[in-house]
Amino acid sequence: MTRVWKLLTSVKLAAVLGGAILAAxxxxxxxxxxxxYAAVYRAKWFLxxxxxxxxxxxxxxxxxxxxxxxxxxxxxxxxxxALTILAGAAVGAFWGKEGGIAGADLREGKPVDRFTSDDxxxxxxxxxxxxxxxxxxxxxxxRLWILxxxxxxxxxxxxxxxxxxxxxxxxRGEVTFTxxxxxxxxxxxxxxxxxxxxxIGPGVLVKVNDSDGTPVFEGWLVAEEKKETVIxxxxxxxxxxxxxxxxxxxxxxxxxxxxxxLWGPETPRLFVRLRDQKIVRSMPPRAGQVxxxxxxxxxxxxxxxxxxxxxxxxxxxxxxxxxxxxxxxxGSQGDEERWVFGKYPEYGLNHAPLYKxxxxxxxxxxxxxxxxxxxxxxxxxxxxxxxLRGSGGTIVDLTPGQSVPVNxxxxxxxxxxxxPHAALTRKEVDAGGGLLNPALRVHIRGAGRDESVTLKxxxxxxxxxxxxxxxxxxxxxxxxxxxxxxxxxxxxxxxKVVAAQTVSVxxxxxxxxxxxxxxxxxxxxxxxxxxxxxVVKDPGLPLIYVGFAILSAGLLFASFGRPWLKGRSA
Amino acid sequence: xxxVFFDLSLYACLASVVAHLIGTSAARRRFGTIAGSIMLGIxxxxxxxxxxxxxxxxxxxxxxxxxxxxxxxxxxLTFVTLAFQGITRIAILGxxxxxxxxxxxxxxxxxxxxxxxxxxxxxxxxWLTIHVILCFVAYAGLFLSFIAALLHLGLTGGxxxxxxxxxxxxxxxxILCVALALLATRAKWAGPETEGRLxxxxxGAIPAAALALAWPIQALLAKLSSSAxxxxxDRGVYRSITFGFPLLGLGIITGAVWANExxxxxxxxxxxxxxSLITWLVYFLYLxxxxxxxxxxxxxxxxAVAGFxxxxxxxxxxxxxxxxxxxxxxx
Numbered sequence: 093m094t095r096v097w098k099l100l101t102s103v104k105l106a107a108v109l110g111g112a113i114l115a116a117x118x119x120x121x122x123x124x125x126x127x128x129y130a131a132v133y134r135a136k137w138f139l140x141x142x143x144x145x146x147x148x149x150x151x152x153x154x155x156x157x158x159x160x161x162x163x164x165x166x167x168x169x170x171x172x173x174a175l176t177i178l179a180g181a182a183v184g185a186f187w188g189k190e191g192g193i194a195g196a197d198l199r200e201g202k203p204v205d206r207f208t209s210d211d212x213x214x215x216x217x218x219x220x221x222x223x224x225x226x227x228x229x230x231x232x233x234x235r236l237w238i239l240x241x242x243x244x245x246x247x248x249x250x251x252x253x254x255x256x257x258x259x260x261x262x263x264r265g266e267v268t269f270t271x272x273x274x275x276x277x278x279x280x281x282x283x284x285x286x287x288x289x290x291x292i293g294p295g296v297l298v299k300v301n302d303s304d305g306t307p308v309f310e311g312w313l314v315a316e317e318k319k320e321t322v323i324x325x326x327x328x329x330x331x332x333x334x335x336x337x338x339x340x341x342x343x344x345x346x347x348x349x350x351x352x353x354l355w356g357p358e359t360p361r362l363f364v365r366l367r368d369q370k371i372v373r374s375m376p377p378r379a380g381q382v383x384x385x386x387x388x389x390x391x392x393x394x395x396x397x398x399x400x401x402x403x404x405x406x407x408x409x410x411x412x413x414x415x416x417x418x419x420x421x422x423g424s425q426g427d428e429e430r431w432v433f434g435k436y437p438e439y440g441l442n443h444a445p446l447y448k449x450x451x452x453x454x455x456x457x458x459x460x461x462x463x464x465x466x467x468x469x470x471x472x473x474x475x476x477x478x479x480l481r482g483s484g485g486t487i488v489d490l491t492p493g494q495s496v497p498v499n500x501x502x503x504x505x506x507x508x509x510x511x512p513h514a515a516l517t518r519k520e521v522d523a524g525g526g527l528l529n530p531a532l533r534v535h536i537r538g539a540g541r542d543e544s545v546t547l548k549x550x551x552x553x554x555x556x557x558x559x560x561x562x563x564x565x566x567x568x569x570x571x572x573x574x575x576x577x578x579x580x581x582x583x584x585x586x587x588k589v590v591a592a593q594t595v596s597v598x599x600x601x602x603x604x605x606x607x608x609x610x611x612x613x614x615x616x617x618x619x620x621x622x623x624x625x626x627v628v629k630d631p632g633l634p635l636i637y638v639g640f641a642i643l644s645a646g647l648l649f650a651s652f653g654r655p656w657l658k659g660r661s662a
Numbered sequence: 663x664x665x666v667f668f669d670l671s672l673y674a675c676l677a678s679v680v681a682h683l684i685g686t687s688a689a690r691r692r693f694g695t696i697a698g699s700i701m702l703g704i705x706x707x708x709x710x711x712x713x714x715x716x717x718x719x720x721x722x723x724x725x726x727x728x729x730x731x732x733x734x735x736x737x738x739l740t741f742v743t744l745a746f747q748g749i750t751r752i753a754i755l756g757x758x759x760x761x762x763x764x765x766x767x768x769x770x771x772x773x774x775x776x777x778x779x780x781x782x783x784x785x786x787x788x789w790l791t792i793h794v795i796l797c798f799v800a801y802a803g804l805f806l807s808f809i810a811a812l813l814h815l816g817l818t819g820g821x822x823x824x825x826x827x828x829x830x831x832x833x834x835x836x837i838l839c840v841a842l843a844l845l846a847t848r849a850k851w852a853g854p855e856t857e858g859r860l861x862x863x864x865x866g867a868i869p870a871a872a873l874a875l876a877w878p879i880q881a882l883l884a885k886l887s888s889s890a891x892x893x894x895x896d897r898g899v900y901r902s903i904t905f906g907f908p909l910l911g912l913g914i915i916t917g918a919v920w921a922n923e924x925x926x927x928x929x930x931x932x933x934x935x936x937x938s939l940i941t942w943l944v945y946f947l948y949l950x951x952x953x954x955x956x957x958x959x960x961x962x963x964x965x966a967v968a969g970f971x972x973x974x975x976x977x978x979x980x981x982x983x984x985x986x987x988x989x990x991x992x993x
Contacts (some may be wrong), residue, residue, distance in 0.1 A: 099908060103951065103954035107947055107950065108947060111944065111947070114943045114944070114947075117939065118940055119932040121936050121980070167953075181929070190926070216980070253778065253779055275713070431747055476943065574781070575779070575780075575782065575785065576782045576785060577782060596782070597783055597785070597924055598782070598783065598785060598923055609926035628926045633922075633928075637919070640915045640919065643911065643915065644911070647908035647911045647912065648908055648912070651907070652909040
């Protein structure tokens with residue numbers, strides 16, 4: 093008996109067992125996780141090893157207890173703590189349950205009352221019902237990406253989490269970026285001001301009334317903006333055509349040509365990209381625009397037309413039937429001319445005669461709203477006259493205060509006032525309400541620039557062609573940009589809601605001894621994050637935590653407490 | 663994000679190394695110890711300022727990526743070294759510990775880059791702060807025990823000195839070659855396409871560097887052999903381990919509590935968890951052999967050397983070589 097006891101309490105046994113556990117764990121970490129679990133961590137022999145270590149600990153603790161002194165107190169307490177932890181683990185292993193709820197079992201609004209073990213073989217009932225109300229992704233704002241490239245330098249893209257005031261610069265410091273503002277919900281607040289002291293273009297105050305005289309719009313139209321204002325008129329019985337409920341008014345100012353083309357807030361743009369790069373450069377489809385790419389290729393706009401079949405006519409006479417742009421590409425592979433079409437973006441991707449690595453896409457905003465009224469101001473000698481052109485092409489002279497019908501439904505337009513110096517001031521504001529329309533305002537200094545640019549989510553900006561590009565947006569697929577997964581859940585017992593909580597990673601739900609942890613995954617088919625819960629009922633957990641506390645106290649006392657006491661008594 | 667405080671910490675640490683080196687000549691020993699300690703203190707304080715500044719700037723504890731934790735380790739090393747010097751008065755540790763702190767801070771600069779968003783599991787400021795501080799202060803203590811152990815072995819002479827020369831020249835060679843490789847990648851001399859070749863060159867360069875370093879290290883140890891009593895260093899190893907061991911234990915425990923809060927399991931045999939346990943067991947065995955079987959002297963110092971490599975592997979090796987939940991560091 094003494095012999096067995098001696099062996100049990102020996103350091104040799106502790107060393108052999110500790111060394112064996114150490115070696116086994118070491119080898120296991122080199123294996124693939126699934127294999128490591130099967131072959132080591134969950135294997136019988138390894139558990140026996142841990143149990144034997146536990147027995148050795150018990151024996152040592154009892155042995156030590158007989159010679160307990162201040163000098164060995166810390167060590168003794170530590171052993172008791174370690175033992176408590178092992179006991180807690182054993183309790184958990186025997187009486188604990190763990191598993192998960194996922195997939196079809198976890199749908200918003202559908203109560204669940206069971207969970208499935210990890211191997212999928214056992215289903216455990218829950219003593220309550222859980223109802224997922226809403227699952228949402230809590231995202232970080234998009235990141236600022238900086239692409240640096242150049243001849244003989246591998247293109248390098250870095251992303252930055254930025255906030256107001258963040259200053260970044262390129263490697264050699266030639267360009268600096270200062271973040272002036274970060275918007276979660278970017279909106280433009282517009283206001284018209286009349287400034288007599290400045291040389292700014294004219295504006296008109298316009299009022300639009302419905303057939304029965306109800307005002308539907310009143311506001312300034314500013315020539316400088318070159319913008320169409322969309323006006324909604326109330327739906328009326330008997331006018332089935334939806335188109336008639338919206339129309340646009342445009343103010344051309346002193347433009348010589350009434351039919352000048354105007355574009356709304358979304359302007360047509362050409363997007364140019366090297367196939368192996370993420371950064372997309374863009375430019376307006378205007379003849380003479382030139383863009384340099386990082387490999388030395390140059391893309392220039394030769395010709396832009398609203399209608400490819402009538403491309404030899406001036407745009408002013410055309411409707412946007414088939415908008416197209418002809419680009420000239422030159423570089424190491426020679427010269428190429430390519431047509432790209434606003435309504436057929438894929439065409440340009442598949443019909444690259446020479447530069448297969450350069451993709452050029454023309455995006456033309458689709459908008460079926462007809463322009464029904466254009467107002468023009470005419471300087472006729474010394475007299476200022478205003479002319480309104482309706483959809484039918486008719487031109488009517490307007491004097492301030494006068495009303496004219498703009499369509500057959502009886503909608504009329506009144507020119508309230510004319511101001512020779514009206515300007516629109518725009519303020520970028522954060523309208524609040526979360527990450528609805530993220531944007532970034534960044535000041536760029538260097539490479540010949542000293543200007544502020546607003547980048548919305550997904551937009552890029554070419555700072556120096558072929559050298560520096562910036563973009564604002566998410567990484568593809570959003571991983572790495574997730575702040576947390578949030579599940580609003582309700583706990584029901586019978587029909588009664590007994591608890592409501594938002595479960596997220598690091599904020600589990602605890603109810604009746606069950607702990608529910610937020611999890612999320614992407615199913616093999618599909619790209620959407622799907623909620624999942626890990627469910628744990630571990631009666632050993634209190635023991636584990638008590639063990640943690642005892643072990644911590646023991647370790648701290650042995651190392652720091654006792655020497656301190658000794659120092660004080662000496 | 664590197665700031666002026668970080669740079670100050672780095673340069674003060676460099677000044678501390680220089681002062682300590684001046685102090686190696688017997689006539690200027692007093693100056694070396696005092697000036698070296700003051701500079702190390704300045705380095706540590708500006709390191710703390712850097713951490714505080716980061717904390718405010720990033721609006722989260724700055725203990726998330728490799729750069730941040732290495733910077734913290736460097737700062738922890740300066741304070742742990744100063745405290746240890748104050749208590750044990752082992753002057754010979756000064757130059758080596760400050761050099762190690764300088765290397766750690768220098769290494770941190772190789773990992774700085776854009777600040778990435780923090781993944782959901784790490785977004786628990788309370789446990790993140792406690793867990794990281796405990797682990798890395800523990801690491802600092804255990805790093806110190808490694809230096810003391812190598813010095814102890816080196817001053818003991820004979821085959822132990824030969825072993826200490828081998829280990830320290832390989833370690834130093836490894837640190838320098840990997841630093842150069844990282845520098846090459848950062849400076850774009852090497853890119854993804856040359857990565858394989860770079861690894862081969864680095865692995866080949868380590869023995870060469872070790873070979874070149876072995877003789878100077880041997881000479882240094884021979885020169886130092888009369889300046890300290892090996893037994894004092896042996897006791898130094900023990901004391902630094904009794905500092906690092908409980909803190910590492912607490913680090914593992916807080917990690918387990920946090921894992922339970924975030925994932926619903928306090929222990930999952932994740933490689934990082936497993937390796938931290940392995941490391942802790944190595945020091946556990948060191949202490950038990952020392953107490954119960956009277957292992958004092960070179961034998962136990964070899965244990966401390968092994969423990970250091972377990973620490974380094976837990977910190978770096980697991981993040982970069984083994985798959986697991988903690989591999990977020992690799993980004």
